[in-house]
Amino acid sequence: MAGWRYPEAGGTQDVFFDRATGPSLPTIVAGEGIHLTDDRGRRLLDVCSGPFLAGLGQGNERVLQAMLEQGRRLTYTYSRTTRHPANAALTERLAALAGPGFERVHLTSGGSEAVEMALKFLRAHAVATGQPERHRVISLMPGYHGATLQTLGLNGDLGVPALWGSMAVSSEKIPAPLTFRAASPEQAAADSLAALEETIERVGAGRVLALVMEPIGGQASGVNVPHPSFARGARAICHHHGIRLVFDESVCALRTGRFLAAHHIPDALPDVVVLAKGLAAGYAPLGAALMPAPLVEEVAAAGGFVVAHSYDANPIACAAGAAVLDEIVERDLIAHAEEVGGRLRAGLLRIAAGSPLIGDVRGRGLLLAIELVADGETMARFPAEVDPGAVVLRHGLEHGLLLYSRRQNAGRFGDWLLIAPPLVIDAAGCEDLLERLEATLAAAAGELLPQPRVGA
Numbered sequence: 001m002a003g004w005r006y007p008e009a010g011g012t013q014d015v016f017f018d019r020a021t022g023p024s025l026p027t028i029v030a031g032e033g034i035h036l037t038d039d040r041g042r043r044l045l046d047v048c049s050g051p052f053l054a055g056l057g058q059g060n061e062r063v064l065q066a067m068l069e070q071g072r073r074l075t076y077t078y079s080r081t082t083r084h085p086a087n088a089a090l091t092e093r094l095a096a097l098a099g100p101g102f103e104r105v106h107l108t109s110g111g112s113e114a115v116e117m118a119l120k121f122l123r124a125h126a127v128a129t130g131q132p133e134r135h136r137v138i139s140l141m142p143g144y145h146g147a148t149l150q151t152l153g154l155n156g157d158l159g160v161p162a163l164w165g166s167m168a169v170s171s172e173k174i175p176a177p178l179t180f181r182a183a184s185p186e187q188a189a190a191d192s193l194a195a196l197e198e199t200i201e202r203v204g205a206g207r208v209l210a211l212v213m214e215p216i217g218g219q220a221s222g223v224n225v226p227h228p229s230f231a232r233g234a235r236a237i238c239h240h241h242g243i244r245l246v247f248d249e250s251v252c253a254l255r256t257g258r259f260l261a262a263h264h265i266p267d268a269l270p271d272v273v274v275l276a277k278g279l280a281a282g283y284a285p286l287g288a289a290l291m292p293a294p295l296v297e298e299v300a301a302a303g304g305f306v307v308a309h310s311y312d313a314n315p316i317a318c319a320a321g322a323a324v325l326d327e328i329v330e331r332d333l334i335a336h337a338e339e340v341g342g343r344l345r346a347g348l349l350r351i352a353a354g355s356p357l358i359g360d361v362r363g364r365g366l367l368l369a370i371e372l373v374a375d376g377e378t379m380a381r382f383p384a385e386v387d388p389g390a391v392v393l394r395h396g397l398e399h400g401l402l403l404y405s406r407r408q409n410a411g412r413f414g415d416w417l418l419i420a421p422p423l424v425i426d427a428a429g430c431e432d433l434l435e436r437l438e439a440t441l442a443a444a445a446g447e448l449l450p451q452p453r454v455g456a
Contacts, residue, residue, distance in 0.1 A: 031058030048404035070319035111250035111276030112146025114287030128302035189230035218251035222416030257338030
């Protein structure tokens, strides 16, 4: 924003950001449904639900009322020294929706913590069952699992070593089965599985604790949807070597037409599933690691797993999560995501047919992405010094869209724009989004791509 100055003291979170970008952020003063309003009076459609989080949009009265009632009844009690009904109610509902194999739920304050908690639990299980040598973790490049030091080491981000160095324990990385620009989705899956086998052999199968992966990608891969053979192959390889398979569904759960993205491939279910983001839809910090009861019983019998953070299973957060699930189930929003997502995808394909900036449209349900390319004929990537997502975001604000795109790996694996509006978006909201997005992309293309010479 022109003329913006940071205050002498205090300030919003962006006081820590790059000074070239921080001042351009809109100041949001209100929200209603799928829209946000900034201090300039602009009404912005939230195209990515924040970071895939605000699934119910703004101001859901059922969730707010549930939080208020819980806070009046019981505001806080520590999960390591007490138990409470709100914890039991939420985990029972989650286990029922997730199905067999996910009977136990460890609650946290968010996705990064939930991923860490899953790995800590699996490490405790390995030690409890006489496998103390299992400690190495394998993950995908690119990929994303959080922002704590532990999860930074899991991320498929080439910039992590330079900044965090030895502070983060790096996982072993295998290439993600990226479908765009691959010879075929099947070949991409086969190549990644071969790399997984090679990595296990190199590290030693008995030293590998877990493979952590996103069954459908988020920001790091532009909603890459691997061929089903990848999940099936990973499941088989992990089972053969006694390695635990962890699906990080912080982004993709609830959005793809199934409660879990894992449910699309029921013969490749993981040992542990991590949820966050949409689980409490932005109304409270909440994450969860879901795992089988037998594994938990083995650890409990060997001394227990008593790792806890102060806000784990916070009563108000539990009440929020349960109310969010009630809304999602009773309004059939998971099926709605599949139906409306199909409408959005068709619209994106229509826009792509006329836009030189779009090389691919992909995703599932209400978790979609468009790949941004520098050349629609060759599908060339943008150079490292050009961030096309940032340009599209800037034009989006002028066309009434609040977009989200965070470049990783300097565009080495591509650039993309994610389309993941709140689950409550309707047909009219989709058409409005598409109309504004088409105008946004046309404006951005005029800035990013070479324009034909007049008379050429």
